[in-house]
Amino acid sequence: MATPPAQKKKTPATVEKKVTKTPGGLSQILKNVVKKGGNDGVQKKGSAVAEVPSKKDKKHKDDKDLLNPAAPSKVVPATNEKNESAPTAQKRRKKDPNAPKGAKSAYIFFGDKERAKIIKENPNFSPTEIMTELGKRWKELSEKEKRPYEKEAEKDKARYSEAMKSYEPAERDDDEKQGKRQKKDPNAPKNAKSAYIFFTMKKRASIASGSSPTEIMQKLGKMWSAMSEAEKKPYEDSAKKDKERYEREMAKYKRKQN
Numbered sequence: 001m002a003t004p005p006a007q008k009k010k011t012p013a014t015v016e017k018k019v020t021k022t023p024g025g026l027s028q029i030l031k032n033v034v035k036k037g038g039n040d041g042v043q044k045k046g047s048a049v050a051e052v053p054s055k056k057d058k059k060h061k062d063d064k065d066l067l068n069p070a071a072p073s074k075v076v077p078a079t080n081e082k083n084e085s086a087p088t089a090q091k092r093r094k095k096d097p098n099a100p101k102g103a104k105s106a107y108i109f110f111g112d113k114e115r116a117k118i119i120k121e122n123p124n125f126s127p128t129e130i131m132t133e134l135g136k137r138w139k140e141l142s143e144k145e146k147r148p149y150e151k152e153a154e155k156d157k158a159r160y161s162e163a164m165k166s167y168e169p170a171e172r173d174d175d176e177k178q179g180k181r182q183k184k185d186p187n188a189p190k191n192a193k194s195a196y197i198f199f200t201m202k203k204r205a206s207i208a209s210g211s212s213p214t215e216i217m218q219k220l221g222k223m224w225s226a227m228s229e230a231e232k233k234p235y236e237d238s239a240k241k242d243k244e245r246y247e248r249e250m251a252k253y254k255r256k257q258n
Contacts, residue, residue, distance in 0.1 A: 096170055097191055100163035103156045106149040110138055119226045127221075189249035192242045195235040199224055
């Protein structure tokens with residue numbers, strides 16, 4: 001005997017939810033709205049009765065979501081509301097080679113004299129360790145021991161002040177004012193070399209060729225610092241002559257420009 005097919009359960013389009021009692025007879029008013037309004041009353045905003053989707057509708061929606069997955073939302077980076085650009089670093093003004101050398105402090109005079117002793121006593125010290133030791137020794141000096149260096153600093157300050165009276169800074173052109181790099185004139189005289197440059201030109205070849213450029217400069221710096229004033233004298237004389245050469249050539253160059 002054949003089994004009769006199961007009767008399909010009818011799902012009402014709308015289900016009336018149980019409304020709890022509320023003060024003022026509000027529950028009875030809501031029931032009347034649902035009965036009179038039908039589907040229209042159910043869909044009104046603020047109604048206590050909502051349309052409940054059937055199981056078939058839910059399954060159909062789930063299948064649709066699987067076939068057409070929602071596209072991932074794009075992440076929009078946070079932007080500044082004022083759209084202010086980051087401040088750019090101010091370019092450093094090129095130093096005038098003809099400007100007087102700045103006055104040295106008492107500590108600088110002390111360092112020029114004491115640095116060679118520290119390097120001789122501690123040949124393995126790094127530049128940072130040398131500076132630390134200099135600062136330590138300077139603090140240990142009494143006021144009487146510092147006085148000779150302070151006198152040298154006072155003399156050098158007077159020298160600088162006097163030199164600045166006759167110094168006229170070179171005028172900057174429009175490109176330099178705007179921070180643009182000025183093209184060097186190939187006919188302009190070569191800058192004067194310092195005593196240290198003359199020293200490195202002579203001693204660079206004596207350092208092992210296997211060293212890196214940084215290591216070579218570090219070794220040259222230590223060699224220069226360890227030298228006495230008498231040993232530096234030939235290089236300082238060469239620098240003095242080269243400065244005189246530069247001044248002569250620059251004066252001649254300026255006359256041609258005018």
